[in-house]
Amino acid sequence: MNEAVHPEQTSECKRIRINSIEFFNDTSDEVGVLRNVLIAGISGAIGSSIARELIRRDPEIRVFGLCRQPDKVPEEVRTASQVCLMRWDAEKPGDADEMQATLARALPYDTGLDCVIFAVGVLHGGGTFPEKRLEDLETEAFLRSMQVNASSFGMLVKSLLPWLRHKSFKRIVAISAKVGSISDNRFGGWYAYRSSKAALNMLVKTLSVELPRRCKPVACVAVHPGTTRSALSEPFSRSLQQLEVHSPHETALHILAIVDDLDESRNGCFLSWDGEELRW
Numbered sequence: 001m002n003e004a005v006h007p008e009q010t011s012e013c014k015r016i017r018i019n020s021i022e023f024f025n026d027t028s029d030e031v032g033v034l035r036n037v038l039i040a041g042i043s044g045a046i047g048s049s050i051a052r053e054l055i056r057r058d059p060e061i062r063v064f065g066l067c068r069q070p071d072k073v074p075e076e077v078r079t080a081s082q083v084c085l086m087r088w089d090a091e092k093p094g095d096a097d098e099m100q101a102t103l104a105r106a107l108p109y110d111t112g113l114d115c116v117i118f119a120v121g122v123l124h125g126g127g128t129f130p131e132k133r134l135e136d137l138e139t140e141a142f143l144r145s146m147q148v149n150a151s152s153f154g155m156l157v158k159s160l161l162p163w164l165r166h167k168s169f170k171r172i173v174a175i176s177a178k179v180g181s182i183s184d185n186r187f188g189g190w191y192a193y194r195s196s197k198a199a200l201n202m203l204v205k206t207l208s209v210e211l212p213r214r215c216k217p218v219a220c221v222a223v224h225p226g227t228t229r230s231a232l233s234e235p236f237s238r239s240l241q242q243l244e245v246h247s248p249h250e251t252a253l254h255i256l257a258i259v260d261d262l263d264e265s266r267n268g269c270f271l272s273w274d275g276e277e278l279r280w
């Protein structure tokens with residue numbers, strides 16, 4: 001099930017793709033170069049746009065993309081030779097073990113990952129919608145938000161630890177949201193989403209303490225991507241009209257500018273899409 005697959009998914013195709021990744025065993029420790037990047041949420045507007053930009057700018061890069069449904073990943077990303085898709089569902093904890101086993105076959109630990117981008121998120125769907133008032137708060141929707149938006153990030157980084165021990169600089173970027181800022185919460189509402197993003201931010205902060213002891217050099221940051229046209233923001237498009245709304249491509253460029261600029265001094269920061277530091 002959780003194979004490192006080319007989307008055409010013939011067994012031949014899987015074998016060739018896995019072999020080509022095994023062949024890619026570069027242990028250069030040049031600082032700052034992105035060679036192996038993992039994107040969780042590669043089917044989403046922001047995740048797929050980041051992947052598209054990475055493969056456009058570097059034919060040598062390897063992008064490991066996690067998603068529930070490979071068919072939902074845009075074709076030019078799905079079929080790119082640099083991309084390897086793996087099935088992973090944030091609501092199925094067992095998937096992390098399977099993903100880890102698949103990645104171990106595809107990418108040696110000592111080659112490792114240079115960058116992990118967590119672009120997974122849920123705001124509505126499955127009969128739930130952001131709460132306008134306390135009476136709308138429901139346990140099931142709240143727990144789902146917590147699992148998808150927050151705890152799955154921690155579990156993912158835990159699964160990826162063996163690939164984060166190499167000596168080169170590693171970037172771990174959690175796509176969060178400004179509404180997860182506790183000190184910036186002036187409007188209220190959106191209980192589950194806000195709480196889950198605040199929890200994600202706390203995971204980032206806590207990891208930023210532990211990871212330098214175990215995976216130095218590293219920077220783990222939370223990033224507000226800016227309001228972006230996507231399935232997640234679509235139900236709010238009318239109320240977003242007064243706001244600056246970016247295309248997914250613009251957002252990908254903003255996030256990659258942050259990724260490119262990261263160094264250890266920014267470990268544990270909450271950054272806005274323009275690189276400004278946000279209050280937790």
Ligand SMILES: NC(=O)c1ccc[n+]([C@@H]2O[C@H](COP(=O)([O-])OP(=O)(O)OC[C@H]3O[C@@H](n4cnc5c(N)ncnc54)[C@H](OP(=O)(O)O)[C@@H]3O)[C@@H](O)[C@H]2O)c1
Binds near residue numbers: 044176177227
């Ligand atoms: N768009 C904005 O204005 C905005 C603003 C602030 C923050 N953000 C954050 O940016 C991130 C990306 O959002 P987006 O705008 O690109 O939205 P999107 O297009 O809806 O993408 C969301 C991604 O999350 C994945 N996902 C949802 N539930 C999952 C699960 N159970 N297991 C695995 N993957 C799951 C989706 O996979 P499927 O394709 O399988 O559903 C998709 O890849 C999110 O964290 C969001 O909170 C967005």
